[in-house]
Amino acid sequence: MGKYSQDPQWADITPLPTDEGGPNPLAAIAYSDEYAETMSYLRAVMAADEKSERVLALTEDLIDMNPAHYTVWLYRAECLFAVGGATEQERQKSLRQELEWLNDTALDHQKNYQIWHHRMLVVDKLGSVEGEQEFVEQMFDKDAKNYHVWSYRQWMVRRFDLWEKGELEFTEGLIGRDVRNNSAWNHRWFVVNGREGSEGVKDKGVRTREVEFAMQAIGRAPGNQCGWNYLRGVARKGGMGLGELKVFVGQFAGLEGGEVRSSHALDLMAEILAEEEGGREEAGRALDMLKEKYDPIRRNYWEYRKVMLGLPAAGAAA
Amino acid sequence: MPLTKQEDPEDTLDELLQNKARIEELPSDQDDAFEDVESDDSGIPFPGKPTKRERRAEADLPLWLQQGTINLFHDELETTTTEARQKATNDCLPLLTGRRTENLALNSYGIPHLHREGHAAFLHSQLDTFPAPYVAIDASRPWFFYWTMAGLSTLGEDVSHFRDRLVETVRPLQNATGGFGGGHGQYSHCAGTYATVLALATVGGLDMVDRKAMWHWLGTVKQADGGFCMAIGAEEDIRGAYCAMTIITLLNLPLELPPDASARSAGLTSFTDRLGEWVGRCQTYEGGIGGAPTNEAHGAYAFCALACLSIIDAPHISIPKYLDAPALLSWLAARQTQPEGGFQGRQEKLVDACYSHWVGGCWDLMQAALSPSPSASNCEVKDVWNRAALIRYLLTCCQQPGKKAGMRDKPSTRPDAYHTCYSLAGLSHAQNHYHYDGSAATRSESGRLMAAFNWTAERATEEELREWRVERGDVVECVHPVFVLPMGVVDGVKVQFENGTF
Numbered sequence: 001m002g003k004y005s006q007d008p009q010w011a012d013i014t015p016l017p018t019d020e021g022g023p024n025p026l027a028a029i030a031y032s033d034e035y036a037e038t039m040s041y042l043r044a045v046m047a048a049d050e051k052s053e054r055v056l057a058l059t060e061d062l063i064d065m066n067p068a069h070y071t072v073w074l075y076r077a078e079c080l081f082a083v084g085g086a087t088e089q090e091r092q093k094s095l096r097q098e099l100e101w102l103n104d105t106a107l108d109h110q111k112n113y114q115i116w117h118h119r120m121l122v123v124d125k126l127g128s129v130e131g132e133q134e135f136v137e138q139m140f141d142k143d144a145k146n147y148h149v150w151s152y153r154q155w156m157v158r159r160f161d162l163w164e165k166g167e168l169e170f171t172e173g174l175i176g177r178d179v180r181n182n183s184a185w186n187h188r189w190f191v192v193n194g195r196e197g198s199e200g201v202k203d204k205g206v207r208t209r210e211v212e213f214a215m216q217a218i219g220r221a222p223g224n225q226c227g228w229n230y231l232r233g234v235a236r237k238g239g240m241g242l243g244e245l246k247v248f249v250g251q252f253a254g255l256e257g258g259e260v261r262s263s264h265a266l267d268l269m270a271e272i273l274a275e276e277e278g279g280r281e282e283a284g285r286a287l288d289m290l291k292e293k294y295d296p297i298r299r300n301y302w303e304y305r306k307v308m309l310g311l312p313a314a315g316a317a318a
Numbered sequence: 319m320p321l322t323k324q325e326d327p328e329d330t331l332d333e334l335l336q337n338k339a340r341i342e343e344l345p346s347d348q349d350d351a352f353e354d355v356e357s358d359d360s361g362i363p364f365p366g367k368p369t370k371r372e373r374r375a376e377a378d379l380p381l382w383l384q385q386g387t388i389n390l391f392h393d394e395l396e397t398t399t400t401e402a403r404q405k406a407t408n409d410c411l412p413l414l415t416g417r418r419t420e421n422l423a424l425n426s427y428g429i430p431h432l433h434r435e436g437h438a439a440f441l442h443s444q445l446d447t448f449p450a451p452y453v454a455i456d457a458s459r460p461w462f463f464y465w466t467m468a469g470l471s472t473l474g475e476d477v478s479h480f481r482d483r484l485v486e487t488v489r490p491l492q493n494a495t496g497g498f499g500g501g502h503g504q505y506s507h508c509a510g511t512y513a514t515v516l517a518l519a520t521v522g523g524l525d526m527v528d529r530k531a532m533w534h535w536l537g538t539v540k541q542a543d544g545g546f547c548m549a550i551g552a553e554e555d556i557r558g559a560y561c562a563m564t565i566i567t568l569l570n571l572p573l574e575l576p577p578d579a580s581a582r583s584a585g586l587t588s589f590t591d592r593l594g595e596w597v598g599r600c601q602t603y604e605g606g607i608g609g610a611p612t613n614e615a616h617g618a619y620a621f622c623a624l625a626c627l628s629i630i631d632a633p634h635i636s637i638p639k640y641l642d643a644p645a646l647l648s649w650l651a652a653r654q655t656q657p658e659g660g661f662q663g664r665q666e667k668l669v670d671a672c673y674s675h676w677v678g679g680c681w682d683l684m685q686a687a688l689s690p691s692p693s694a695s696n697c698e699v700k701d702v703w704n705r706a707a708l709i710r711y712l713l714t715c716c717q718q719p720g721k722k723a724g725m726r727d728k729p730s731t732r733p734d735a736y737h738t739c740y741s742l743a744g745l746s747h748a749q750n751h752y753h754y755d756g757s758a759a760t761r762s763e764s765g766r767l768m769a770a771f772n773w774t775a776e777r778a779t780e781e782e783l784r785e786w787r788v789e790r791g792d793v794v795e796c797v798h799p800v801f802v803l804p805m806g807v808v809d810g811v812k813v814q815f816e817n818g819t820f
């Protein structure tokens with residue numbers, strides 16, 4: 001009685017109904033008639049390996065009903081590339097149409113990840129990144145930490161060589177808006193260091209720029225660990241001695257009665273001191289401060305850091 | 319901006335696995351989430367001057383929950399992130415400090431008991447037929463089999479009576495070309511296959527798996543760079559590596575790649591070729607692990623990485639070999655949120671109970687890998703993390719009050735099977751000890767990787783329970799640190815497929 005069974009265009013297909021796995025299946029779903037019917041046609045065309053315009057329409061129907069259906073997405077991609085037109089122009093047109101449809105679907109289903117894998121396949125085939133950066137930014141307006149969108153953005157940068165096409169400024173904008181957006185920090189690291197054959201922060205000029213960027217962000221919000229981790233990462237990869245950061249870190253982690261403005265600063269200070277000759281005892285004192293006052297929830301970890309330094313722990317851990 | 323479900327920026331593995339956000343948008347039956355909320359609760363943790371009684375109660379709190387600690391630092395700069403965090407903290411603090419109890423029965427330390435019967439009933443309800451709008455889970459039903467079977471087992475319930483029903487239910491999900499899809503007629507997928515295999519293991523139903531076809535299918539998702547795709551044509555990420563190696567090891571499939579595996583053309587001959595190196599490439603500048611190389615560090619992927627490495631060799635060998643262990647340790651330690659005591663999945667994100675397993679489960683593996691090892695008797699420090707804080711978060715903030723029960727991400731969210739399963743697993747990591755036997759063999763005669771079978775579990779002492787403010791009756795069963803199954807189930811599977819022939 002449904003849309004497909006009544007359509008003469010589908011009369012040649014014998015639908016394959018759901019095998020429920022016995023009379024008493026666990027966690028079954030009381031499918032709507034519409035979904036059950038559409039799925040039964042999908043099973044049938046997949047079994048026959050049919051890739052056609054009508055199958056494309058069928059997958060669109062299913063995605064509307066259930067965008068989390070990875071099989072439908074994967075099969076749709078196969079279909080799209082199989083029937084996408086006879087000439088290059090037609091193929092481009094069908095891929096563009098696909099993208100337009102995807103835009104709406106992505107905005108409606110923020111957290112769906114299949115969409116992003118599909119988009120990657122389509123844009124890769126299309127061979128053009130036009131409009132993509134803007135679209136992705138629209139997604140970040142809604143959730144600036146969406147993991148799949150960030151992963152897609154990295155792919156874009158790699159695939160279309162966007163390393164120097166505004167990506168660094170883009171991360172700067174997002175970090176400016178929310179200095180605790182760690183996804184943006186991670187992207188910045190990727191843009192600076194991820195390019196094949198590039199020196200990244202091993203280049204002195206780049207390193208200086210990135211150290212300054214991190215320090216500025218820390219100055220704005222010393223309690224924000226993103227900046228501290230980035231700074232430590234740059235120093236480590238860039239081959240700087242941590243000691244070079246000591247004066248800066250000291251502003252946020254005064255040891256002898258000075259002000260402690262950030263537990264992360266105290267943590268990094270302990271690391272800096274541990275690398276200094278004869279600095280282990282003092283590093284131990286910084287770790288004690290963390291343990292006893294500034295970050296007691298991680299008491300055991302700070303205690304263990306002392307053990308790693310070869311310092312005696314203060315007895316059984318609580 | 320109120321943080322409604324749709325706007326919740328928190329990213330958890332559920333949405334990576336099953337697009338949970340869609341499920342949460344569905345109209346839910348009128349539940350009793352708010353029936354027990356005390357009317358006098360202002361939502362402000364410590365308004366006004368404390369009374370004498372409150373001061374005494376304050377002194378009884380652990381240091382990280384005392385005002386002096388909580389008021390140490392201020393967010394200097396308000397952003398979207400700090401707003402969301404402040405709200406989560408405000409929701410949790412009254413529960414953590416016992417100022418609010420949501421009418422849960424309390425133990426002798428003033429912390430809620432584990433509502434065993436309630437959570438078990440909730441998990442049972444997740445096996446009933448879902449109404450039509452739940453079509454969003456149509457591609458992830460295997461997870462419901464796993465979350466319920468694993469969760470019930472962790473609560474101590476014998477689930478073997480589900481055997482015939484489960485075997486019948488998953489039969490149409492198995493593809494002739496190997497592996498399981500999310501439903502009948504769906505492509506085989508690493509996540510769905512992992513969940514199905516684990517669920518079948520808990521009920522003793524693994525006989526129905528076509529092992530030889532499984533081996534062939536896994537050969538099609540192994541990649542030349544060493545990692546695994548989630549399905550043919552799908553994304554490559556670290557879940558694939560953990561899921562595939564779990565399946566191979568539990569079912570004792572040959573490590574040798576099938577002859578038709580495409581990775582062979584790149585010179586690979588074994589499922590483990592380039593695998594450790596690929597996992598190592600997922601470690602980021604922060605020290606944590608991303609879903610794929612260069613992606614942001616994320617707690618769920620840290621577990622996948624550590625568990626995968628703990629399958630391919632002994633943890634104290636493979637973890638320091640492929641990862642910067644001190645950097646990862648530091649990253650993991652930083653995930654325990656002050657003051658909530660649970661774990662967050664990423665830097666500057668919100669506490670969420672499912673990470674009680676994804677991050678909480680890393681400690682067993684890390685502690686076995688560290689040198690000196692805190693699980694060894696001669697180490698001065700017994701633990702590198704805070705068990706008491708996690709236990710308190712789970713029992714005070716994550717148990718849904720009222721008849722419906724179940725466990726939840728955080729007080730502002732609804733319970734679901736996923737969070738119930740992984741909250742209970744997290745409780746198990748916190749309440750029990752797991753030891754790796756470094757003297758045991760890491761390869762069997764049939765060539766099977768044996769490292770993951772060399773774990774033993776040990777119950778906490780009375781003294782420890784007192785320290786964590788837990789009563790013996792609220793301790794859950796031991797959960798295998800690599801396979802996240804009951805210990806006894808893993809022993810059984812180890813024997814069942816000992817000879818490894820097809």
Ligand SMILES: [Zn+2]
Nearest residue numbers: 330670672727
């Ligand atoms: Zn969660």
